[in-house]
Amino acid sequence: MKPESLSQLTDQELEIKLKSLKNNKIIDATLIGLSFGIVCYALINKGLGLFSILPIIFAYIVLRNSKNNKLLENEIQKEMNSRIIK
Structure with a gap:
């Protein structure tokens, strides 16, 4: 989202958007934890394979998205x- 649209x-x-971003943090953390749990389970049971690589890629995508959400939250x-100062 661009700063021009935030001012509109x-x-x-803005409060609703901020609240939804905070809820997304919880969802992102859960997805990352679940992904790493799947990776650990797959490595222990079957060794290195497709099911141990895909969750790592998925966790990376979620992490990258959460960094963008953090920047949006700061904006x-x-x-x-x-607005409070004005």
């Missing part, structure tokens, strides 16, 4: 703080 949102919409916080 109302305060309530929303800055926008909310600038």
Whole structure:
């Protein structure tokens, strides 16, 4: 989301967006933990194979997306703080 579009949102919409980003953190952490659990299980039972590589790739994608969400969360916080000051 671009900063121009953040300035067009109302305060309530920004709060809703921020709350959904915080919920996404929990979901992302759960998915990453589940992925690494699957990797450990697959490595112990079957060794290195397709089922041990795919969850690692999936966890990387989730991590990369969560970094983008963190940047968006910071931009929303800055926008909310600038509205309070004005």
